[in-house]
Amino acid sequence: MDPEVLERLDTFIRKKGLRRTGQRDVIVRAAFSTDEHFTADELFDRVRKTDASASRATVYRTLLLMVEAGLLREIELGDNHKTYDPNFIEKPAHNHLVCIDCGRVTEFEDTHIELLNDCVTRRLGFRPVRQTLKIEAGCEQLRLKGRCPNLIATRLSGKRLRKKR
Amino acid sequence: MDPEVLERLDTFIRKKGLRRTGQRDVIVRAAFSTDEHFTADELFDRVRKTDASASRATVYRTLLLMVEAGLLREIELGDNHKTYDPNFIEKPAHNHLVCIDCGRVTEFEDTHIELLNDCVTRRLGFRPVRQTLKIEAGCEQLRLKGRCPNLIATRLSGKRLRKKR
DNA sequence: GTTATTGCAAATGATTTGCACAAGG
DNA sequence: CCTTGTGCAAATCATTTGCAATAAC
Numbered sequence: 001m002d003p004e005v006l007e008r009l010d011t012f013i014r015k016k017g018l019r020r021t022g023q024r025d026v027i028v029r030a031a032f033s034t035d036e037h038f039t040a041d042e043l044f045d046r047v048r049k050t051d052a053s054a055s056r057a058t059v060y061r062t063l064l065l066m067v068e069a070g071l072l073r074e075i076e077l078g079d080n081h082k083t084y085d086p087n088f089i090e091k092p093a094h095n096h097l098v099c100i101d102c103g104r105v106t107e108f109e110d111t112h113i114e115l116l117n118d119c120v121t122r123r124l125g126f127r128p129v130r131q132t133l134k135i136e137a138g139c140e141q142l143r144l145k146g147r148c149p150n151l152i153a154t155r156l157s158g159k160r161l162r163k164k165r
Numbered sequence: 166m167d168p169e170v171l172e173r174l175d176t177f178i179r180k181k182g183l184r185r186t187g188q189r190d191v192i193v194r195a196a197f198s199t200d201e202h203f204t205a206d207e208l209f210d211r212v213r214k215t216d217a218s219a220s221r222a223t224v225y226r227t228l229l230l231m232v233e234a235g236l237l238r239e240i241e242l243g244d245n246h247k248t249y250d251p252n253f254i255e256k257p258a259h260n261h262l263v264c265i266d267c268g269r270v271t272e273f274e275d276t277h278i279e280l281l282n283d284c285v286t287r288r289l290g291f292r293p294v295r296q297t298l299k300i301e302a303g304c305e306q307l308r309l310k311g312r313c314p315n316l317i318a319t320r321l322s323g324k325r326l327r328k329k330r
Numbered sequence: 331g332t333t334a335t336t337g338c339a340a341a342t343g344a345t346t347t348g349c350a351c352a353a354g355g
Numbered sequence: 356c357c358t359t360g361t362g363c364a365a366a367t368c369a370t371t372t373g374c375a376a377t378a379a380c
Contacts, residue, residue: 113285120275133299135285135295136294137295
């Protein structure tokens with residue numbers, strides 16, 4: 001885990017006159033233990049492995065803090081769940097491609113997209129703040145060969161498959 | 166309202182072996198009575214004006230049908246509500262810009278964005294299906310002059326302001 | 331010590347569902 | 356008729372909140 005993370009949350013917490021607690025550290029560590037996306041419930045499960053008495057409520061409350069501090073971003077993958085993405089610290093402008101065949105999420109960066117969207121925003125008379133691009137797409141390999149090997153997946157992060165409801 | 170809408174839903178409904186009902190017609194008409202975005206509850210309110218005995222359940226069920234039929238698209242504006250957009254029939258590839266100052270939603274089309282995203286998708290080995298771009302931005306007029314006149318709003322659709330929770 | 335934090339359980343709010351009755355074809 | 360649609364109320368699911376006990380600082 002990037003050591004910068006705990007430090008940044010600490011700074012944020014102090015500035016708001018709040019307190020650093022063991023519980024919060026546990027939750028932050030759990031959130032950034034991998035680069036995978038997660039839901040509140042998945043994070044709760046991870047936290048429970050370290051601290052069996054942790055409560056869902058505290059996980060939710062700490063999630064809000066992490067989002068407010070800019071460590072985590074809420075993303076919408078289309079599965080009726082809030083999903084949290086811990087990779088915006090390393091890749092502040094990445095986007096998501098969701099495979100409609102297997103649900104796998106592929107993260108990618110593209111400066112052209114970012115730049116073009118910024119231009120369009122300015123032309124409309126606004127000051128760009130944040131952009132969220134989700135591309136839904138089918139696997140071309142699957143369509144042609146009947147298999148979805150996700151060849152590029154190992155080179156990219158955001159590997160969580162969509163969960164059934 | 167575009168007369169094509171009722172026809173398209175009718176075709177879709179027949180194909181699934183379902184039935185065209187007065188209730189569904191009322192709900193579809195309400196959904197497409199303006200080009201404004203709406204939530205399930207807002208649609209329910211509109212429907213109630215025509216048929217005071219209509220139920221929320223039927224509105225929800227018909228919403229699912231309309232989305233499945235491709236008449237309506239669910240969009241996520243960041244206010245923890247599902248919002249429905251009736252403008253994808255006329256503008257199949259439009260995007261949304263949400264003003265972080267007043268919450269106003271501006272719809273816009275840009276073929277460059279569409280094309281670029283398609284290229285990126287293909288380069289990653291996928292077949293483009295759908296793209297969802299949400300831009301959050303601040304009003305430049307507001308920042309400079311202290312007012313947010315939304316000058317362009319009258320030329321564009323998607324005028325619903327964000328509701329407080 | 332004073333104030334923020336936590337866990338619990340109850341509350342909330344949007345959406346879904348089971349069921350008996352109504353209506354389309 | 357026979358099957359699908361509807362309204363109602365109850366159920367569900369993720370998330371939030373009130374509160375008394377607990378922990379920061």
